[in-house]
Amino acid sequence: MTSSSSPDLLIVGAGMAGLTLAAALADQPVSIVVIDPHLPAGPEQWPATFDPRVSALTQASENMLRRLGAWDAMAAQRVAPFAHMDVWDGDGTGNIQFHASEAGAEHLGHIVENRITTHALYQRVAAASNVEIRCLGLEKILDNEQGGWRVVLSDGSEVEPTLLIGADGARSRVRDQLGFRCRTWAYGQSAIVTTVKTDKPHGDTARQVFLESGPLAFLPLREHSRQSQSTLCSIVWSLNDDQLKPVMALSDEAFCERLGNVFEHRLGKVLATDQRFAFPLVQNHAVDYIQSGVALIGDAAHTIHPLAGQGINLGLLDAAVLAEEIQRALEHELPLDDFSILRRYQRRRKPHNLLLMSTMEAFKRLFGVDIPPLRVARNLGMSFFNRHTLIKGQIMARAMGMEGDLPALAQPGLVADF
Ligand SMILES: Cc1cc2nc3c(=O)[nH]c(=O)nc-3n(C[C@H](O)[C@H](O)[C@H](O)COP(=O)(O)OP(=O)(O)OC[C@H]3O[C@@H](n4cnc5c(N)ncnc54)[C@H](O)[C@@H]3O)c2cc1C
Structure with missing residues (x-):
């Protein structure tokens, strides 16, 4: 394709959401420009350590990434399947376990x-x-005075797309410059993320303990995709802002000890840690995802507490649904800035995202209180759910992303290798 100053689509942001949209429309009769000042680096530039930012990708996301031709490249690097989830209340006796076999x-x-995900998508899009x-x-x-947008890039060049896509993450400039209203609340918390080595193997189990300050997750990692018996985990530890500094300031040895204690030594001692990073936690939801000639996807439209492990899974679904609506418009020979396309996108995605965000918010609040009757109720509730396979099945279907209005890309029907 020749460099165009008026492509059909300008996607701002080459993160997982923006690249998924571009990959879903690859080799279709629609011209696309993607911009990002930080394009994904390849394995040759990766440090030998694990990326501290990991995501728990659902079955629905895996289906999409397979169909987009990115999954094989990801598995050739390393992906870590988990077959079990173990969730418990650090303040009581409540616990719930999920096993993949229960969901068949x-x-x-x-x-x-x-x-790994970003680079695999980038390779697909670049081709x-x-x-x-x-x-x-x-x-x-800027307004182009013909009812469209004139976008000025960092080298001074200008692009006038038919449709402008904000996929530029939680601090989206597209969203802020165009005055999209948002409902935002800071939790007064940050998450510490790092990779740790434990005494005992994780057994392909994702573990999460709810502490008064917030959840602590140990997510299983593997050195390479086919390895088992690994003792490496990525941790996401939510802490109140006043607790963050002292924990970040601990020596590695003291940090491992504190982490092991808080995690009740479920995997024995924490033996080693990589460098720690802290991310402030903010929940943010755009009131509308669309304006004339503009749509927001991924974190630009919504950020969610990581306790759900759902942030990018929602972003990938946004991208797949928007791609589906754009394809529908192409089939019906509708102009891409036809507002009905954007309205359908918003109608399909916003209620789903909102439901998940409010469920997670309720969880966060329920586990954040230390009122004895509530503590008893939530412990009984967890144990009750643990005994009821039907309810558990519904929770698992949601956790695997296999419910609701799924785009064709995310539907089941492909054989999984891992
Ligand atoms: C601690 C933590 C743990 C998490 N764990 C999980 C998990 O287990 N599962 C899960 O699904 N999600 C998780 N998330 C959320 C997940 O990381 C995000 O939802 C996801 O990265 C968002 O992807 P995105 O493509 O929308 O945005 P981003 O990944 O933020 O990408 C945005 C891109 O836009 C580019 N950009 C920014 N500004 C501009 C500009 N002005 N011009 C051009 N380009 C620009 C950036 O360079 C970037 O490449 C977690 C988040 C945190 C903080």
């Missing part, structure tokens, strides 16, 4: 480093005949 599946999901990727940022968005 081999696994419940995969833990994958974000850089597409209709996509141009530019290593540039968005500077400003």
Whole structure:
């Protein structure tokens, strides 16, 4: 494709959401420009350590990434399937376990480093005949005086797309510059993420303990996709802001000891840790995902507490649904800025995202209180759910992303290798 200053689509942001949208429309009769000042680096530039940012990818996300031709490249690097989940209340006796076999599946999901997913998608998009990727940022968005947008890039060049896509993450400039209203609340918390080595193997189990300050997750990792008996985990530890500094300041040895204690030594001692990173936790939801000629996807539209492990899974679904609506418009020869396309996208995605966000918020609040009757009730509730296979089945279907209005890309029907 030739460099165009008026492509059909300008996607701002080459993260997992933006690249999924471009990959879903690869080699279709639609011209696409993707911009990002930080394009995904390849394995040759990766440090030998694990990426501290990992995601628990659902079955629905795996289906999409397989159909988009990214999964094989990801599995050739490393993906870690998990077949079990163990969740418990750190303040009581409540616990619930999920097993893939109860859902007739081999696994419940995969833990994958974000850089592996992004790079595999990037390779797919870079090979597409209709996509141009530019290593540039968005500077400003102007009205082009014909009812469309004129987007100024960081090198001063301008693009006038038919449709502008904000896939530029939690601090989206597209969203902020165009005045999309948001409902935002900071939790007064941050999450510490790092990779740790434990005494005992994780047994392909994702574990999460609910502490008064927030959840602590141990997510199973593997050195390479086919390895088992690994003792490496990625941890996501939510802490109140006043607790964060002292924990970040601990020596590695003291940090491992504290982490092992809080985690009740479920995997024996924590033997070693990589460098720690802290991410502030904010829940944010755009009131609308669309305006004339613009749509937001992924974290630009919504950020969710990581206790759900759902952030990017929702973003990938946004991208797949929007791609489906764009394809529908192409089939019906509708112009891409036809507002009905965007309205259908918003109608299909917003209620689903909102439901998940409010469920997670309720969880967060329920486990954040230390009122004895509530503590007893939540412990009884967890143990009750644990005994009821029907309810558990519904929770698992949701955790695997296999419910609701799924786009064709996410539907079941492919044979899984891992
Ligand atoms: C601690 C933590 C743990 C998490 N765990 C999970 C999990 O287990 N499962 C899960 O599903 N999700 C998880 N998430 C959420 C997940 O990481 C995000 O939902 C996901 O990364 C969002 O992807 P995105 O493509 O929407 O945005 P991003 O990954 O933020 O990508 C945005 C892209 O836009 C680019 N960009 C920014 N500004 C501009 C600009 N002005 N011009 C051009 N480009 C720009 C950036 O360079 C970036 O490449 C977690 C998040 C945190 C903080």
